[in-house]
Amino acid sequence: MSPSPRSFGAADRRLLPEGRLAGPMPWVIAIMMFLTVLAAAAGLGLGGAAASLGAGLGNRVTVQILEPNPDRREAEAARAVERLRRMPEVESVRRLSPDEMADLLEPWLGSGGVEADLPIPAMIDAQLITGASADTLRSPLAAAAPSARVDDNGQWLAPLGRLIAALKWLALGLVALMIGATAATVVLAARAALDTHRATIEVLHLMGATDVQVARLFQRRIALDALFGGFVGFGAAALALLVIGERIGALGSDLLGSANLPATSWLALALLPILGVGLAMLVARATILRALGRML
């Protein structure tokens, strides 16, 4: 007995009628892929924002020297900077210049500059190493600069960080749900295709076609539908993301800007239609083989 062939060779394309794009399946997959790409982009963008928040802002502390006397303030600021530089938890230290202070205060005090006799605190920006706590700075700083006040950026950014993380997981959950819904759509489409072509399949079976041979016919059709739907959905989503990205860029917000997608994220998104085709083929194959297994 000859070994079972795995396909019908060049005749594969003819054995099932090619009603390409005639049914709703490619368009349903396109919609699914559009939503999946948007959800995945939201997840990746929020992940980027959360990382940026943690690395850029969450590990930073601001030290204010509140001493009203300008000479003593200057001396305390210099000691505080010196003390911070010697601490292992501190990665970098930078004192804000008078010009930077003036820029910060301009919205409140106008563009005329800061009056010389106005007691403006000296401000020191310190970047901590990952995992370091602002609390470890307080005691050494109090000894060097009694009027120093340590503001932990991470403390007030924590609720925002938790919100962003929650939104990120929600987005990734949506991606998982969309993948499940796409798989369910493929199952329904494969079953419908089986019912439509049942007579042909029975004839092929009675001539000795194997389940794998028959399944390959459907896999091919469904893969083509998924390919079309996947790339249409991806294209539409990419367009939407580019428009949204441009609007975000126009806002000039550092936090929103950090949610923009880097090239690696775009690459990950571009893989989604390809993964979609693979998923569709696998699900179709499993569905068809399962259904054929119930026939003699």
Add this chain to the structure above:
Amino acid sequence: MRVEAGLSNGTNIVKFDNVGLRYGTGAETLSDLSFSLRHGGFYFLTGPSGAGKTSLLKLLYLAQRPSRGLIKLFDEDIVTMPRKRLPGFRRRIGVVFQDFRLVHHLSAFDNVALPLRVAGVDEKDLQGPVSEMLAWVGLGHRASARPATLSGGEQQRVAIARAVIARPELLVADEPTGNVDPEMAKRLLHLFDSLNKLGTTVVVATHDLHLISSIGRSEMLRLDRGQLLDPTGALRHPPRRADA
């Protein structure tokens, strides 16, 4: 009840032993069938409508498993055979269905080529045999026609060409000449006869007595209400036509 359609000379290609077939929970459509078919034999299966001829053929071409009993095909027990082994056996059987079962979106050529493609024959190797077979059944000029554009008789000839193209070891035909004129029926039977002489075992279900009498060496199985008649085998050999 036992009918020895196949006599002792030659090996048996089919052996039924106390076979019964029941659809769902209804009464048995076939009961207590015990017979064997000799390798290289030519058999006619007759009986009134509803006697169970098509059901018996379904068991032969592996579209059904029996509800009880033992069936050996090509010396293997196909009742307990794992499902995954059945395609290999089906490729050794040619079937002419009563309702033709042509694939409607395929041309006559592609329909006839199906068994070869199922068996994995290269496209270049099947062009010649398929065209030749279509010419043999008088449809060489309709190779690209879809079944819907063919007459009933032409569809039947395509179905027959498809059944024999792969030179099956067992050919099962359900009323294969029901829709063709007497001349074409004779021609098709000659095709079956030629195949039979080359070693194919042929089983033809028919009501046509002329057909039965035209193959001199044929044997007959009579079925009535799901049971084989002629337990003694005395009526096994059909009457001969004077010109046969």
